[in-house]
Amino acid sequence: MTFPASELVLDKHGRVYHLGLSPQELASKVILVGDQDRVELVSAFFDTVEHRSQHREFVTHTGTYKGKRISVLSSGIGTDNIDIVLNELDALVNIDLEKRETNEQHTSLELVRIGTCGILQADIPVHSYLLSKAAFGLDNVAHFYEIPFSEKETGLKNTICEHLSLPKEVVPYYIGADESLFARFQSGQTHAGITVTSSGFYGPQGRQLNLKTKTTGLNDKLTSFRSEDMRIINFEMESSALFALAKALGHKSTTICLGIANRPKMEFSKGYSAEMNELIQYVLDRI
Numbered sequence: 001m002t003f004p005a006s007e008l009v010l011d012k013h014g015r016v017y018h019l020g021l022s023p024q025e026l027a028s029k030v031i032l033v034g035d036q037d038r039v040e041l042v043s044a045f046f047d048t049v050e051h052r053s054q055h056r057e058f059v060t061h062t063g064t065y066k067g068k069r070i071s072v073l074s075s076g077i078g079t080d081n082i083d084i085v086l087n088e089l090d091a092l093v094n095i096d097l098e099k100r101e102t103n104e105q106h107t108s109l110e111l112v113r114i115g116t117c118g119i120l121q122a123d124i125p126v127h128s129y130l131l132s133k134a135a136f137g138l139d140n141v142a143h144f145y146e147i148p149f150s151e152k153e154t155g156l157k158n159t160i161c162e163h164l165s166l167p168k169e170v171v172p173y174y175i176g177a178d179e180s181l182f183a184r185f186q187s188g189q190t191h192a193g194i195t196v197t198s199s200g201f202y203g204p205q206g207r208q209l210n211l212k213t214k215t216t217g218l219n220d221k222l223t224s225f226r227s228e229d230m231r232i233i234n235f236e237m238e239s240s241a242l243f244a245l246a247k248a249l250g251h252k253s254t255t256i257c258l259g260i261a262n263r264p265k266m267e268f269s270k271g272y273s274a275e276m277n278e279l280i281q282y283v284l285d286r287i
């Protein structure tokens with residue numbers, strides 16, 4: 001199939017439309033961050049940097065760290081941006097952009113998100129590392145695609161939904177991180193569990209300023225959910241779409257976040273630049 005100009009959108013240099021990248025500028029190990037300023041924090045650890053570019057909020061640096069070629073790319077905030085990032089990253093490695101055809105040989109990317117998050121368990125202190133075994137998506141990006149949810153994923157989604165009282169308009173999904181990538185980042189320094197990916201930072205995460213929310217008690221229910229050894233550990237805003245689209249496109253993904261808020265304890269970090277640098281080093285040494 002040949003992708004028309006309206007579907008595979010390229011800029012006048014033949015780069016993918018939003019990320020502003022050409023295939024040779026991307027490594028197969030990709031670190032995704034939300035905040036564009038975090039890209040520079042990551043590449044500051046690189047031994048060499050061969051590429052730097054920015055288009056809108058999508059900043060990309062590609063270089064090497066201890067012999068490994070790595071790209072670090074900012075997604076901006078939200079699963080809507082992840083829809084763009086995953087489709088365009090996949091196009092860079094699996095579509096011939098000149099012929100506008102899918103490559104015969106599939107290339108699989110390793111996608112590791114380094115984020116910040118709100119912690120949902122009182123026993124996990126601010127500045128801990130929270131590693132996502134799976135994501136419970138309160139967004140709707142995955143609903144637009146054919147995602148190969150496993151029976152276990154569908155079962156866990158139903159179990160969590162039975163425990164919560166979500167507004168009927170919210171249709172969640174549950175999707176696992178890649179098991180091998182997850183295992184590479186798990187250690188005594190990480191807290192592993194289910195991440196809730198929200199469609200907003202305020203109401204969808206139970207924050208109420210001047211606008212009254214309809215989901216009173218949601219955070220307590222998320223905190224109290226248990227299934228065998230699994231519990232819900234944190235809130236952030238990208239992982240569900242990342243895991244779903246990565247799985248459907250044949251890429252590996254997981255997320256590790258620095259906890260900067262503890263919601264049950266009503267605490268927020270007073271500053272986390274040193275801790276974020278330590279997390280970046282932790283990821284680079286295992287990627």
Ligand SMILES: O=P(O)(O)O[C@H]1O[C@H](CO)[C@@H](O)[C@H]1O
Nearest residue numbers: 033034035077115116236237
């Ligand atoms: O620090 P990042 O990676 O942006 O991640 C978290 O921070 C943002 C909200 O403040 C959301 O993107 C959330 O997922």
Ligand SMILES: O=c1cc[nH]c(=O)[nH]1
Nearest residue numbers: 116117118235236261
């Ligand atoms: O509370 C928080 C902190 C960071 N990111 C989120 O999405 N929520």
